[in-house]
Amino acid sequence: MQTISILGCGWLGLPLATTLINKNFNVKGSTTQTNKLPILKAAGIVPYIVNIESKSIPTDFLNSDILILLITSKNRDAFQQFIKQIETSTIKKVIFISSTSVYPNSNTEVTETSETNQSPLVAIESLFTQNNTFKTTVIRFGGLFGYQRKPGNFIRAHNIIPNPEGYINLIHQDDCIGILISIIEKDIWNETFNACANSHPKRAAFYTKEMAKVGRLHPVLDPDSDNVYKIVSPEKLISAIGYTFKYSNLMDY
Template sequence: MQNISILGCGWLGLPLAETLIDKHYNVKGSTTQTEKLPVLDAVGIDAFLVNITSESINTEFLNADILIILITSKDHEAFKRLIKFIEISSIKKVIFISSTSVYPNTNAVVTESSPNSDSPLVGIEELFRQNTAFETTIIRFGGLFGYQRKPGNFIRAHNTIPNPEGFINLIHQDDCIQILIGIIEKNIWNQTFNACADSHPKRADFYTKEMAKVGRLHPILDPDSDNVYKIVSPKKLISALNYTFKYSNLMDY
């Protein structure tokens, strides 16, 4: 059975680790907070304190077959240093979690071959993509939601929905986990995938519905918005994994 290290056992990394453990993978997980170590230990994760801004990374944490990077840092130099540690470790496969924010708003459908914005994530993706010491698959997740992350709470400023005529690109935690497991089990490497639900309702319709669920009724649709947007296509991912989203129709969520 493969050994998997998860860099960042937070909102997504912790339940991912628990699912992998249930599938009998050996899982190491990291946190930057000492008080969270017992939380990881309690569910069977071999827990480590890891901060990529440090001058060194615990070599035992990197003693694994696969590394899943689930942190939100955009520190280019820290990732360069992390990669040097990966190069001298046993890790041969990496999943790097990126974001659909790398695409500019073009008021059109975007795919993995669409132009990127001037985003720090693009440069960090390239660090992994160009490295030949290990194989990397990059997953560009849409907006994350599910369980305690309720979309009805995403809109805060003055209860006003900006870009109401735009479209959403979201993905549920459950789908994120199954996609990551699918990449591992199908052994799909050296690829870049968009990952978001394959439905894209208008922001006005979706957020009005979701805000009502948390008791926030009658939101204002910003009349002065430019209504800029992008529609992120997950077709490449669906084809590669033969994947069916658990939460496909976001208006039924």
């Protein structure tokens, strides 16, 4: 039975962990908050306090087969130190969760070979993908939504929808989990994938619909917007793992 360590059992990490447990994986999970340890334990997760900016990472947390990194830190130096600890552990396979924010708004479709920003996140991706001690697959998720993360609450400033003629790149929590489990079960490593629904409605139409669902009617479409955007293609992922999105048509969500 494989053991998987999940760094960051929050909005995505906790339901991912419980799904993996139901599939008979042993799961270790981390949080930075002591009061969340009982929640992890009650879910069947072996819980740890882990902060990669701390020099005291529990050695046993990395006594696993696979490591999934689900934290939002952009501290390159902290990740560099953390990687040194991974190198001396039993971890041989890593999934690093990144973001489609690595691509600039080019008003075109972007793929995994498109130009990226010069950003801390891209630099951290490289720390993992260039390391030969373990195999890394990078997943660049689009905007995350689902359950308590309601898209109708994403637009806050003065109820104005910016870039209304741009397009959205979102992915539901259930699809995030389905993709991560497919990567593990199909043993797909040393790859980089974009992961977002393969439909891209215009921001005006999508957010007007979603804001109405949470009682926020009559949003304003920003008349001064430059309408910059990118359309993120998930076709490489779909082809590589044969994945079918549960929430593909975002206008039907």
